[in-house]
Amino acid sequence: MRTYKLIGNITTIQPVNITLPNTKGMPLSQGLPMIPASSIRGWLRHACHDGITELFFANGKTLDVDLHYLIASGVDTSRSLSQSGQSTKVGLSHATRLAHPVLSTWGYWGLAGLASVGSAVASNKDALLVLNGGARQHVFNRNDKLSGFIDESQLGYLQDILQADKYSAEAMADYKLQLKELKSSIGKTSDADEKAEIKEKIKDVELLIREVKDNRIGASESIQRPLEMIEAIDQGQTLPNRMILKNPNEHELDILLWSIAMGSLKPFIGGHSNANFGEVSAEWELSVTDIQNLTPKKLGKIGFNEDGFYSDIEGFDANEVSKKIIDGTINIASFDE
Numbered sequence: 001m002r003t004y005k006l007i008g009n010i011t012t013i014q015p016v017n018i019t020l021p022n023t024k025g026m027p028l029s030q031g032l033p034m035i036p037a038s039s040i041r042g043w044l045r046h047a048c049h050d051g052i053t054e055l056f057f058a059n060g061k062t063l064d065v066d067l068h069y070l071i072a073s074g075v076d077t078s079r080s081l082s083q084s085g086q087s088t089k090v091g092l093s094h095a096t097r098l099a100h101p102v103l104s105t106w107g108y109w110g111l112a113g114l115a116s117v118g119s120a121v122a123s124n125k126d127a128l129l130v131l132n133g134g135a136r137q138h139v140f141n142r143n144d145k146l147s148g149f150i151d152e153s154q155l156g157y158l159q160d161i162l163q164a165d166k167y168s169a170e171a172m173a174d175y176k177l178q179l180k181e182l183k184s185s186i187g188k189t190s191d192a193d194e195k196a197e198i199k200e201k202i203k204d205v206e207l208l209i210r211e212v213k214d215n216r217i218g219a220s221e222s223i224q225r226p227l228e229m230i231e232a233i234d235q236g237q238t239l240p241n242r243m244i245l246k247n248p249n250e251h252e253l254d255i256l257l258w259s260i261a262m263g264s265l266k267p268f269i270g271g272h273s274n275a276n277f278g279e280v281s282a283e284w285e286l287s288v289t290d291i292q293n294l295t296p297k298k299l300g301k302i303g304f305n306e307d308g309f310y311s312d313i314e315g316f317d318a319n320e321v322s323k324k325i326i327d328g329t330i331n332i333a334s335f336d337e
């Protein structure tokens with residue numbers, strides 16, 4: 001039994017925004033904003049996939065569509081792997097893990113990933129940044145001289161767009177309020193017939209909203225409207241993070257460390273990249289415990305910052321791992337069992 005731990009920090013160089021399904025605002029852990037494990041794991045896995053893709057291309061090779069899905073998303077579109085469709089526990093499917101170190105490290109639907117990635121939680125509530133999203137305006141209202149720079153034959157069409165946007169915005173506001181009230185009321189009744197009636201009313205209002213969008217002149221969505229508020233972890237925050245590999249082989253450890261190296265090429269987590277959100281730096285210290293090292297033996301540090309990627313972990317060289325991927329020592333391209 002051998003356990004490797006990567007213990008360190010992720011530091012936000014720019015604000016980091018995370019959006020999760022059915023969650024409003026930043027995800028929280030005991031009231032503290034966090035970068036969830038799924039976001040960190042997804043960033044590293046996709047960095048690994050991007051690195052393999054670009055490495056293959058640079059060496060005159062390509063991955064087929066099924067391999068892209070397997071490596072990036074863990075989806076077996078070719079149905080070639082026998083475990084597909086039911087997730088297994090770490091420790092099972094030993095032969096599959098030996099043959100496919102990338103899939104063993106990151107997993108696929110049918111094989112649990114060996115890499116355990118933790119969340120990164122801010123140390124205080126003040127780390128949460130709340131930004132007003134502002135408002136989107138008509139370009140012709142923002143610059144009242146702009147209409148003088150279009151053909152006169154377009155002025156009537158412009159006026160129609162402005163009027164239609166004003167009317168539809170008012171109608172949409174009313175319909176959306178109705179929709180909100182109906183959706184709120186459905187949870188307040190346990191009567192099946194009432195629920196069914198409310199659902200029909202919801203469908204009717206949604207149809208009216210669709211009709212307003214379809215019948216308006218110009219864009220189907222309102223041009224002039226407030227933009228959503230943004231929550232993010234503020235820049236300059238240091239968030240502790242841990243990753244664990246239980247009893248990996250040489251290639252599985254290499255793949256996790258190499259994924260960090262590839263992540264340094266795209267050090268961005270979360271959304272709103274157009275507002276320059278998401279940039280991070282990170283550093284972890286690698287240690288191992290085994291039958292001969294019951295207290296953690298420190299093996300070195302790995303990370304990246306403004307100066308790029310660095311590692312002083314003995315025995316790990318990102319360029320050597322790249323060579324192993326290309327020459328097939330670390331199997332990538334053959335997924336036939």
